[in-house]
Amino acid sequence: MRLQVFLSHSGICSRRQAMEIIKEGRVKVNGRIVVEPSTPVDSSSDKVYMDDKEIKQKSYLYILFNKQKGYVTTKLQQSSQKTIYDSLPQKFRHLSPVGRLDKNTEGLLLLTNDGDVAYKLTHPKFNIDKTYFARISGKLENNHRFQLERGVIIDRKKTAPAKITPVKWLKNQTALKITIHEGRKRQIRLMFAKMGYKVLYLKRLSQGPLQLGEVGSGCWRPLNRKEIGLIKNI
Numbered sequence: 329m330r331l332q333v334f335l336s337h338s339g340i341c342s343r344r345q346a347m348e349i350i351k352e353g354r355v356k357v358n359g360r361i362v363v364e365p366s367t368p369v370d371s372s373s374d375k376v377y378m379d380d381k382e383i384k385q386k387s388y389l390y391i392l393f394n395k396q397k398g399y400v401t402t403k404l405q406q407s408s409q410k411t412i413y414d415s416l417p418q419k420f421r422h423l424s425p426v427g428r429l430d431k432n433t434e435g436l437l438l439l440t441n442d443g444d445v446a447y448k449l450t451h452p453k454f455n456i457d458k459t460y461f462a463r464i465s466g467k468l469e470n471n472h473r474f475q476l477e478r479g480v481i482i483d484r485k486k487t488a489p490a491k492i493t494p495v496k497w498l499k500n501q502t503a504l505k506i507t508i509h510e511g512r513k514r515q516i517r518l519m520f521a522k523m524g525y526k527v528l529y530l531k532r533l534s535q536g537p538l539q540l541g542e543v544g545s546g547c548w549r550p551l552n553r554k555e556i557g558l559i560k561n562i
Contacts, residue, residue: 435532
């Protein structure tokens with residue numbers, strides 16, 4: 329790990345601030361002043377000091393949670409609202425959600441205290457795909473599907489291209505999967521509403537390399553080493 333990254337991951341500063349601090353000669357590695365931000369360090373064996381104070385690598389947690397319908401993605405305690413934290417052990421209640429799901433949307437929600445990972449998974453420039461299963465009212469017409477995939481205007485701004493597949497007709501409803509990489513508030517619901525459809529059910533199945541899999545509603549599991557490696561290397 330680069331020294332600059334080590335400092336930012338410790339939670340004491342940003343990467344840009346870390347670069348300045350190192351170049352100012354305020355950082356020592358194993359007792360020696362280091363002024364090159366890209367200097368490699370081993371967090372398990374090297375001793376890193378800033379202004380003669382030892383810096384410990386911050387411990388990160390990554391929890392994959394299956395959000396239930398009717399729960400809000402917030403830390404605020406509101407008397408009339410059930411939050412996702414009501415379903416989590418106390419030891420995880422300091423973690424923050426990576427992106428939000430509205431109250432009536434179910435599915436995959438990553439919670440972590442790793443700000444770099446949260447940034448990569450949510451910032452538009454990384455184009456991270458998110459796939460949802462949805463049931464909508466009526467039969468989705470092909471011309472409407474093509475319009476949704478090319479982008480529609482919401483709040484005076486066109487949505488980025490989406491992918492809708494497969495499409496299955498269920499009497500008076502349509503079941504489908506839709507993949508987007510934006511994260512606007514209630515985006516999928518608003519996209520279909522633009523075409524005259526109502527979203528009756530919505531569940532996030534994946535976010536980047538993470539898959540919801542068999543995690544039950546209201547349940548969670550820690551990410552495995554491979555998953556952590558994939559999201560860190562985005």
